[in-house]
Amino acid sequence: xxxxxxxxxxxxxxxxxxxxxxxxxxxxxxxxxxxxxxxxxxxxxxxxxxxxxxxxxxxxxxxxxxxxxxxxxxxxxxxxxxxxxxxxxxxxxxxxxxxxxxxxxxxxxxxxxxxxxxxxxxxxxxxxxxxxxxxxxxxxxxxxxxxxxxxxxxxxxxxxxxxxxxxxxxxxxxxxxxxxxxxxxxxxxxxxxxxxxxxxxxxxxxxxxxxxxxxxxxxxxxxxxxxxxxxxxxxxxxxxxxxxxxxxxxxxxxxxxxxxxxxxxxxxxxxxxxxxxxxxxxxxxxxxxxxxxxxxxxxxxxxxxxxxxxx
Numbered sequence: 001x002x003x004x005x006x007x008x009x010x011x012x013x014x015x016x017x018x019x020x021x022x023x024x025x026x027x028x029x030x031x032x033x034x035x036x037x038x039x040x041x042x043x044x045x046x047x048x049x050x051x052x053x054x055x056x057x058x059x060x061x062x063x064x065x066x067x068x069x070x071x072x073x074x075x076x077x078x079x080x081x082x083x084x085x086x087x088x089x090x091x092x093x094x095x096x097x098x099x100x101x102x103x104x105x106x107x108x109x110x111x112x113x114x115x116x117x118x119x120x121x122x123x124x125x126x127x128x129x130x131x132x133x134x135x136x137x138x139x140x141x142x143x144x145x146x147x148x149x150x151x152x153x154x155x156x157x158x159x160x161x162x163x164x165x166x167x168x169x170x171x172x173x174x175x176x177x178x179x180x181x182x183x184x185x186x187x188x189x190x191x192x193x194x195x196x197x198x199x200x201x202x203x204x205x206x207x208x209x210x211x212x213x214x215x216x217x218x219x220x221x222x223x224x225x226x227x228x229x230x231x232x233x234x235x236x237x238x239x240x241x242x243x244x245x246x247x248x249x250x251x252x253x254x255x256x257x258x259x260x261x262x263x264x265x266x267x268x269x270x271x272x273x274x275x276x277x278x279x280x281x282x283x284x285x286x287x288x289x290x291x292x293x294x295x296x297x298x299x300x301x302x303x304x305x306x307x308x309x310x311x
């Protein structure tokens with residue numbers, strides 16, 4: 001039987017570290033970290049996610065502020081709000097919840113957030129820094145993936161890793177982080193030939209395609225480690241009720257060394273890493289040299305590298 005990687009438990013451990021960092025900041029006379037979440041419109045899923053983020057901030061001592069704009073708010077109004085937040089010294093993290101209404105240019109909005117306050121790690125400056133290893137905030141879900149991996153992988157050097165999906169949000173940044181860990185990385189996508197054969201050679205599989213139960217049992221070799229980023233709501237034929245499934249046929253891969261469940265795997269880590277990134281940004285913006293914008297020294301990056309060295 002494969003070991004189940006408990007994302008909820010690891011996220012709680014990370015939250016404890018984040019709370020300790022907040023307490024240390026306050027003891028040193030620094031301003032409490034502040035995270036602003038901007039929500040445009042009435043998207044139900046976004047509202048639920050925002051509430052979860054705000055509740056999580058309260059647990060670790062981060063000030064959370066929510067700005068709600070109506071669905072018909074203009075792009076200029078949204079950009080003006082972001083400009084105001086960029087200049088506010090008590091705001092250290094800015095997150096604009098997507099999807100945005102169709103009349104708003106999402107890319108322009110994300111680029112307008114200061115890279116130093118871009119706690120999602122989506123700004124082109126942070127993306128470039130990640131790809132070159134020269135600084136920046138690591139995107140939340142990819143960082144969470146790596147922390148989950150290091151909990152079960154003793155040595156990344158030379159491991160064959162396959163990333164299924166080449167999105168800018170997960171696939172590409174995960175590939176960069178795996179390369180930094182000295183893995184040999186193959187990134188696959190919808191036009192990749194012989195995907196099952198590629199996966200059968202992998203020591204590590206990160207499935208982030210958004211395709212329910214794509215990865216079958218005979219795609220996975222004995223002892224591989226699998227991180228399932230996918231999450232899709234489907235109808236359970238036996239119960240007639242909806243359920244959440246990932247990109248991996250979970251019941252078929254029990255010969256793997258370890259696998260994340262859906263739900264309860266990557267999801268909890270995404271919010272935990274958002275909080276950690278917010279504290280990193282708050283420390284850096286307040287001149288904490290230990291929270292340098294240098295990629296090698298940034299706390300969120302250090303959480304990953306220190307965990308690796310401790311294995």
